[in-house]
Amino acid sequence: MNAPTILHGYFRSSASFRVRIALNLKRIAYEDAFHHLRRGEQREPHYLELNHQGLVPTLEIDGQILVQSLSILDYLDETRPDPPLLPAAPAARARVRGLAQIVACDIHPIDNLRVLNYLRKTLLQPEDAVRNWYNLWIADGFGAIEAMLARSPETGRFCHGDNVTMADICLVPQVINARNFDLDMTPFPTLQRISNAALALPAFDRAIPSNQKDFE
Numbered sequence: 001m002n003a004p005t006i007l008h009g010y011f012r013s014s015a016s017f018r019v020r021i022a023l024n025l026k027r028i029a030y031e032d033a034f035h036h037l038r039r040g041e042q043r044e045p046h047y048l049e050l051n052h053q054g055l056v057p058t059l060e061i062d063g064q065i066l067v068q069s070l071s072i073l074d075y076l077d078e079t080r081p082d083p084p085l086l087p088a089a090p091a092a093r094a095r096v097r098g099l100a101q102i103v104a105c106d107i108h109p110i111d112n113l114r115v116l117n118y119l120r121k122t123l124l125q126p127e128d129a130v131r132n133w134y135n136l137w138i139a140d141g142f143g144a145i146e147a148m149l150a151r152s153p154e155t156g157r158f159c160h161g162d163n164v165t166m167a168d169i170c171l172v173p174q175v176i177n178a179r180n181f182d183l184d185m186t187p188f189p190t191l192q193r194i195s196n197a198a199l200a201l202p203a204f205d206r207a208i209p210s211n212q213k214d215f216e
């Protein structure tokens with residue numbers, strides 16, 4: 001019997017949320033292993049054996065231990081191509097990856113829990129300064145994405161045409177985080193329209209934080 005696919009994650013983790021969406025889209029059955037980030041469970045020795053950064057997600061699949069959500073999305077797409085997470089043409093793939101990476105490489109890393117905790121505990125910043133930091137970098141990245149989406153004829157129902165891609169998979173969790181932090185989303189109408197369209201799909205809806213078993 002094949003070993004089960006196990007997603008190590010946390011309900012609030014947007015990088016885990018990306019992987020949950022992709023697993024759902026590709027109809028891959030998986031089990032959850034939850035790691036409570038606010039209690040520091042991601043730094044317990046047994047988990048560090050799997051993920052040496054002490055971050056979620058980690059995906060156990062096909063006898064492999066995979067880290068980094070974008071790399072996991074690529075692996076899933078290469079091994080289970082249907083439905084594809086990238087369009088076929090190189091320029092289109094580059095556009096989708098560019099949008100995805102604004103979120104995953106430029107917004108998310110500086111708004112991560114360990115960065116926010118450094119601001120709070122080491123730099124002794126008050127909670128409103130932390131919130132301002134968080135929202136500043138989301139708004140900065142969202143402004144660029146909004147301009148790219150609103151001005152391009154390649155934008156459709158979703159970020160690239162009418163099929164879901166990696167760009168939507170990265171965007172939606174970040175939009176949900178921004179809403180939770182009360183970011184004013186009115187300057188980003190295209191992001192809102194696309195996120196709402198994606199969240200109407202069962203693969204996205206099942207992946208949202210409040211639908212996870214560890215939600216609190």
Ligand SMILES: N[C@@H](CCC(=O)N[C@@H](CS)C(=O)NCC(=O)O)C(=O)O
Pocket residue numbers: 012013014015016037042054055056057067068069070104112113114115
């Ligand atoms: N680039 C990584 C980011 C992973 C990451 O930062 N995960 C966050 C949750 S979204 C985490 O585990 N944070 C724990 C911490 O900051 O201590 C990926 O895409 O997988």
